[in-house]
Amino acid sequence: MSIWRYANPAEFMRLTGWIVAPLWVAAAVLVGVGLAWSVSVPPDYQQGLTVWILFIHVPAALLAINTYALMALASAIGLIRRHHVSFLVAKAAAPVGAAFTLVALVTGAVWGQPMWGTWWVWDARLTAVLIMFFFYVGYMALWAAIEDEDKAADLTAVLCLVGVVFAFLSRYAVNFWATLHQGASLTLQEGQRVDDTYRLPLYLMMVAFYVLFAAILVTRARTEIRRRRAKALRARADRAREAAGRDTGPASQEAPA
């Protein structure tokens, strides 16, 4: 059985039909438990209560970058294999990625003010994330600006692929340049990495954000498929009415004579 059969909108609707509600329930439970755990950990000895902000900032930043990677992959598949569902998934993911990027930028700034002494610095990672956010906004604006949906799908896919460099830099800028933003703190060796008191609720919040992302993404993709189906049905009905009008037109003109 080929994975590509799910690129068929009807198959996609059938497959995702039964997972939407459980995804939303799981997201609500995980986010609720994750938040409750996050705001019950003791203040950090250096960061104080601002450590709580990281339980939102880190998962949001992770999703901001990974959503862009997903969009790029879906766009590339759409361009190469001409699967409409790939374009629709990329389109559905864009507002979600933009929202998580905005959350990462805002929570990062709010954490940065008390910890770094500034809301913002033009450091490589922060700048790359800001540019990636602009790519998200530009991508959505381009979809909205082009009426022909096939043409919009192609052009937005190209734009998305151009922006991949900033998603890559958002992730790896801390490895290439000396930045104010710290490097990886979760993948370090034991003894150097974040203590379990903070690490475990952070992992839970990451899982919670991923499940929430999946719930929103699947719902938005299904919305887009329904919207297109409604549009196609209306166009078909309009064509049928026009054809019926042509058939009855001359007869109705002849009748009075």
Added chain:
Amino acid sequence: MSTLLADPHIGYVALAYGATVIVIGGLVALTVRANARARREMAEAEREAVR
């Protein structure tokens, strides 16, 4: 509780969590509303097509 409220950073925490609730809550609300509208539109279009 009073110790938490006395923390000098509580305002920053409230700002970060508040902004997140607004952005993500807004996204979820828009998603659910758009889905309900698309569902309604498709049902109407299907009824129209049958007629």
